[in-house]
Amino acid sequence: MKNGTKRLTTDALFTAAALGIFVIELQIPSIGIPGVKLGLANIVTVAAAFLIGPWDAGAVLLCRILLAGMFSGQVMALWYSLAGGALCWLTMLPMRKILTAKQIWVMSVIGAVAHNIGQIAVALIVTRTAAILYYLPVLMISGVLAGLFTGFAAQFSVGRLEPVVRKIFR
Amino acid sequence: MMKTKTWAALVGGFLLLSVIAALIVYLRPAPGTVANIYRDGEPLCSVDLSLVTEPYEFTLTDGRGSNVIRAEPGRIAVVDADCPDRICVKSGWHSDSAAPIVCLPHRLVIRIEKNAAAGSEAVPDAVSQ
Amino acid sequence: MDLTVYGGPDGILTGAEELIRSLEAEFSVTDPESGVSRLNAAGYGPVSPETAEVLETALALSARTDGAFDCTVYPVLRAWGFTTGEYRVPSQAELDSLLPLTDWRKITVSGGSVTFGEGQKIDFGGIAKGYAGDRLIALFREAGVTSALVNLGGNVQTLGTKPDGSLWRVAVKDPGGEGYAGIVETADRAVVTSGGYERYFEENGRTYVHILDPKTGFPASAGLLSVTVVGERGILCDGLSTALYVMGEERAAELYRGSGDFDMVLLTEDGRILLTEGLADCFTPAGDWADAEITVIRHDEN
Numbered sequence: 125m126k127n128g129t130k131r132l133t134t135d136a137l138f139t140a141a142a143l144g145i146f147v148i149e150l151q152i153p154s155i156g157i158p159g160v161k162l163g164l165a166n167i168v169t170v171a172a173a174f175l176i177g178p179w180d181a182g183a184v185l186l187c188r189i190l191l192a193g194m195f196s197g198q199v200m201a202l203w204y205s206l207a208g209g210a211l212c213w214l215t216m217l218p219m220r221k222i223l224t225a226k227q228i229w230v231m232s233v234i235g236a237v238a239h240n241i242g243q244i245a246v247a248l249i250v251t252r253t254a255a256i257l258y259y260l261p262v263l264m265i266s267g268v269l270a271g272l273f274t275g276f277a278a279q280f281s282v283g284r285l286e287p288v289v290r291k292i293f294r
Numbered sequence: 295m296m297k298t299k300t301w302a303a304l305v306g307g308f309l310l311l312s313v314i315a316a317l318i319v320y321l322r323p324a325p326g327t328v329a330n331i332y333r334d335g336e337p338l339c340s341v342d343l344s345l346v347t348e349p350y351e352f353t354l355t356d357g358r359g360s361n362v363i364r365a366e367p368g369r370i371a372v373v374d375a376d377c378p379d380r381i382c383v384k385s386g387w388h389s390d391s392a393a394p395i396v397c398l399p400h401r402l403v404i405r406i407e408k409n410a411a412a413g414s415e416a417v418p419d420a421v422s423q
Numbered sequence: 424m425d426l427t428v429y430g431g432p433d434g435i436l437t438g439a440e441e442l443i444r445s446l447e448a449e450f451s452v453t454d455p456e457s458g459v460s461r462l463n464a465a466g467y468g469p470v471s472p473e474t475a476e477v478l479e480t481a482l483a484l485s486a487r488t489d490g491a492f493d494c495t496v497y498p499v500l501r502a503w504g505f506t507t508g509e510y511r512v513p514s515q516a517e518l519d520s521l522l523p524l525t526d527w528r529k530i531t532v533s534g535g536s537v538t539f540g541e542g543q544k545i546d547f548g549g550i551a552k553g554y555a556g557d558r559l560i561a562l563f564r565e566a567g568v569t570s571a572l573v574n575l576g577g578n579v580q581t582l583g584t585k586p587d588g589s590l591w592r593v594a595v596k597d598p599g600g601e602g603y604a605g606i607v608e609t610a611d612r613a614v615v616t617s618g619g620y621e622r623y624f625e626e627n628g629r630t631y632v633h634i635l636d637p638k639t640g641f642p643a644s645a646g647l648l649s650v651t652v653v654g655e656r657g658i659l660c661d662g663l664s665t666a667l668y669v670m671g672e673e674r675a676a677e678l679y680r681g682s683g684d685f686d687m688v689l690l691t692e693d694g695r696i697l698l699t700e701g702l703a704d705c706f707t708p709a710g711d712w713a714d715a716e717i718t719v720i721r722h723d724e725n
Contacts, residue, residue: 222295256396
């Protein structure tokens with residue numbers, strides 16, 4: 125994707141959407157298992173990977189995580205998000221090539237699971253407690269379920285947004 | 295390109311495995327009755343829940359913040375904390391679960407184990423000053 | 424104020440808070456309506472049983488410590504600004520004019536009535552918290568409580584053991600830092616610490632601590648960083664910790680050998696720990712003091 129201004133504007137738009145969704149999710153109370161959440165902002169990441177390509181999707185993800193860290197004021201949470209986000213993005217990179225438009229949700233599921241693995245890895249490092257791994261199966265379940273939900277939302281969005289994005293970058 | 299059905303089967307299989315693993319982990323009883331409290335992986339203090347006769351509370355504080363822990367006969371919980379997510383509080387009572395109570399913002403972990411962790415009990419009941 | 428009480432009737436904590444408030448109202452020197460303030464203003468008069476009891480204990484403690492503890496040092500303490508926080512170094516002339524007021528012998532207590540010497544004023548700052556602790560512990564004991572911990576601004580007093588039967592672990596603050604110098608394991612005892620680190624100010628490169636030597640009117644400098652006294656009576660521990668800080672290690676050891684009602688931990692400026700024999704097995708040094716040289720003071724040595 126070329127064209128500097130259009131590209132910057134589109135990426136900024138995606139970042140803004142992701143941030144808005146993130147702020148909404150902040151209002152959903154957390155439950156008693158660390159790391160279990162819907163990850164609604166993942167909708168934007170997945171959709172972006174398909175619509176504007178993995179590199180721009182990565183930029184959007186990074187900007188969203190940094191800005192969200194500032195919004196929520198949780199410095200430690202930033203590290204978890206960065207680790208989760210990085211791992212999520214790395215798995216999405218090859219996925220995009222082998223998935224059809226009807227399989228976008230798969231990328232979301234794998235991304236969500238990878239994200240949770242990244243988070244638990246950071247948690248292992250900071251707490252230096254192997255017992256954290258007790259939460260791994262639960263986080264895998266929550267990753268699959270949340271990934272399915274955000275994945276189908278992303279798939280639906282991509283279907284609607286693709287003609288628009290194509291028009292912009294014609 | 296793989297068929298969507300194949301992907302669905304893979305995801306379903308992974309989900310099933312995770313559920314089985316979670317059941318194994320959660321149905322496994324704790325190996326003992328001693329709640330060991332760790333910070334940064336280092337033992338802080340221990341409470342033998344089988345010896346607690348009257349409920350009592352104590353507060354663990356460091357530069358990151360405080361967690362108020364309540365011990366009752368046979369069970370333990372974080373009842374208050376000033377961490378941002380308060381997941382440790384929502385985690386509720388733990389009595390015979392092998393899964394730990396975790397406060398990631400304060401790097402605090404409470405595990406129920408067989409014996410008191412070596413080097414624990416570093417936390418005094420009060421400071422004379 | 425930090426009260427931890429196990430068992431006992433409902434409302435026991437409310438009763439405890441009321442007791443603390445009433446003692447504050449009686450002993451405060453900042454409240455002009457308090458019993459002590461009115462006594463200071465008049466110089467004589469009838470006093471409440473509480474004030475009489477604390478004053479008598481204070482005078483007995485002064486006699487016992489040869490004036491190292493003296494509640495009549497208050498006018499000098501005020502001149503230094505330690506009561507208000509407006510610190511200053513008084514001139515020698517000012518101290519010379521105030522020092523004659525510091526003399527516990529000039530106070531007489533008889534039949535609920537007190538008479539001060541000319542211009543004398545008293546302050547229970549070094550003893551009131553210990554008395555309040557004793558009263559709280561007595562209140563809890565009478566209410567059937569078997570396990571309690573009272574922490575009045577760093578004065579720790581315990582009733583019984585912990586609910587699980589283990590000893591209370593009371594840390595002694597590291598006078599030079601944030602952590603602990605050690606842990607005292609105890610039951611049914613008060614653990615009270617005094618040290619210059621609690622309040623001090625610096626002027627022209629010199630440090631002035633809030634514990635004054637009543638003899639000189641100057642901050643005590645007897646080579647100690649802090650004194651922790653462990654005993655059954657909080658009021659005694661409170662007053663003694665101040666007095667022993669003023670007296671220094673040799674006179675403190677001497678006083679200990681002639682007594683049987685307290686134990687102590689002395690932390691010296693040159694990094695040593697002195698323990699009395701009653702604490703030899705229940706004090707564990709910690710933190711920066713973990714490797715300090717420990718000397719045990721025994722009753723039967725000379």
